[in-house]
């Protein structure tokens with residue numbers, strides 16, 4: 240394999256993100272939700288600590304979705320046959336996305352509950 244530069248490694252990584260965004264419906268949904276969450280946090284002026292939790296949750300979900308995409312690609316490339324190990328690999332990767340999404344929902348509730356109640360209440 241050809242020796243690649245540091246910059247071209249960034250290019251391949253960006254291509255991976257673009258591929259996941261372009262081909263995975265769930266990745267698009269996560270991306271749109273992430274933008275909405277960032278805008279809401281900016282409007283509500285959440286604390287620095289809460290920004291860190293929100294950005295951690297967003298990062299974990301996008302990261303899990305991209306690993307899920309990568310695992311699906313490897314499984315599909317390895318075999319087109321139905322196999323219990325293929326099912327285990329894909330279901331486990333999907334489970335990782337679910338776990339991170341559940342964490343993100345909890346973070347969203349904890350961070351936004353009070354500012355939104357305060358906004359609506361007064």
Ligand SMILES: Nc1ncnc2c1ncn2[C@@H]1O[C@H](COP(=O)(O)OP(=O)(O)OP(=O)(O)O)[C@@H](O)[C@H]1O
Pocket residue numbers: 263265307311318319320321322323325326329330333
């Ligand atoms: N080769 C296979 N052998 C056995 N079960 C499989 C196989 N491929 C897919 N499955 C089952 O079908 C489910 C959906 O697989 P598929 O490849 O369609 O993922 P997907 O629906 O595109 O996932 P995502 O929504 O995350 O993109 C898997 O989680 C698994 O349970």
